[in-house]
Amino acid sequence: MSSLITEAVSARFEMVGAVPKEQDLYAGDGAEFYDRLVGSDRAEIREMLALARGVEGPILDIGAGSGRLTIPLLRSGRRVTALDLSDDMLSRLRRAVPDHPMLECVVGDMRDFTLGRRFDLVIIGATSITLLDRVGRSRFYANVRRHLAAGGVLAMTVAGGGSAASLSMSTDRVVAIPGPDGEEIYLFSQQMEAGGAERLVNWVRVADLAEGSEATVLTSRLRVLGHDTLARELIEAGFAAPVISPVRTTGRDEILLLTTTWARTSDAGGRDASD
Incomplete structure (x- = not known):
């Protein structure tokens, strides 16, 4: 199975000397994170x-x-x-x-x-x-x-509109996500693939990125x-x-x-x- 980790996240792991562990965004620890990410959203x-x-x-x-x-x-x-x-x-x-x-x-x-x-x-x-x-x-x-x-x-x-446009561009940024003990800082990475028809999405908790550590990368592949x-x-x-x-x-x-x-x-x- 091919990796769902973006090039930017891979480079970040190499820079700090950490080991990535892929995890589906909607399963296991990903389910708890996704709930925190969207649970308070009242849209729709x-x-x-x-x-x-x-x-x-x-x-x-x-x-x-x-x-x-x-x-x-x-x-x-x-x-x-x-x-x-x-x-x-x-x-x-x-x-x-x-x-x-x-x-x-x-x-x-x-x-x-x-x-x-x-x-x-x-x-x-x-x-x-x-x-x-x-x-x-x-x-x-x-x-x-x-x-x-x-x-x-x-x-x-x-x-x-503008939201659709933002989903058509590769991007990397840090985002504050509500956590059990206050906000946690995550690295969000989006990489365009298949000529812009698909996007890889990664979430990594910044505090987990330490030399010699194994850090979870929450991943998903979505279509544009x-x-x-x-x-x-x-x-x-x-x-x-x-x-x-x-x-x-x-x-x-x-x-x-x-x-x-x-x-x-x-x-x-x-x-x-x-x-």
């Missing part, structure tokens, strides 16, 4: 709750993680299935709302899942669609189609996607042209929400969800 919640008020049936939250969107939906009285590839992330959700009668957690791949039922609303937030390559996105669309109720809604988010690309793919997959609207955020991040329904009336809802 208002919009997803508004969509939930427009449907009556169950909701599927894909890439649910530790429940940043799932928990507000549960608290609004909705029945939610939370699907995530990382059981470590879902474990944090289970601990946050133990034995909740309206919650089902499923460890599964968003590219290949069978839940045996349909949903009135399927959401994938936090721009998590960028975790998938083109083949993976095609499989994702097909899985959503099989699980979407007649007239059901698919909603996803992607970076827009715009709303126009996703809209075209959705239409090609048989969905209606998505409605694209801005997500209200408290910071300078720009996020776009795409909402759509299944458009091919001759195959409404796709094959049976239990297939």
Whole structure:
């Protein structure tokens, strides 16, 4: 397996004489860090709750993680299935709302899942669609189609405007992240690959970078996607042209929400969800 460590982070390790230890951003210690990184982010919640008020049936939250969107939906009285590839992330959700009668957690791949039922609303937030390559996105669309109720809604988010532009440039900077004993300083490194179509993302706690030490590098590979690309793919997959609207955020991040329904009336809802 090829390394997911950026050249800048590799150079930093060599400079201080430390040894890197790769760790997926969404598993193990990465799950705890990711929760600290995004847990307080309220973006998308208002919009997803508004969509939930427009449907009556169950909701599927894909890439649910530790429940940043799932928990507000549960608290609004909705029945939610939370699907995530990382059981470590879902474990944090289970601990946050133990034995909740309206919650089902499923460890599964968003590219290949069978839940045996349909949903009135399927959401994938936090721009998590960028975790998938083109083949993976095609499989994702097909899985959503099989699980979407007649007239059901698919909603996803992607970076827009200046935020999208910032995701298209290699960068290295230090960032203060909330920790159990106050803020911790991390080195954030983003390296563009595949001609600018992908980005490697690394996070390293600066305090761990010491001579002779083994320091964890949290890694992820993400695709650089715009709303126009996703809209075209959705239409090609048989969905209606998505409605694209801005997500209200408290910071300078720009996020776009795409909402759509299944458009091919001759195959409404796709094959049976239990297939």
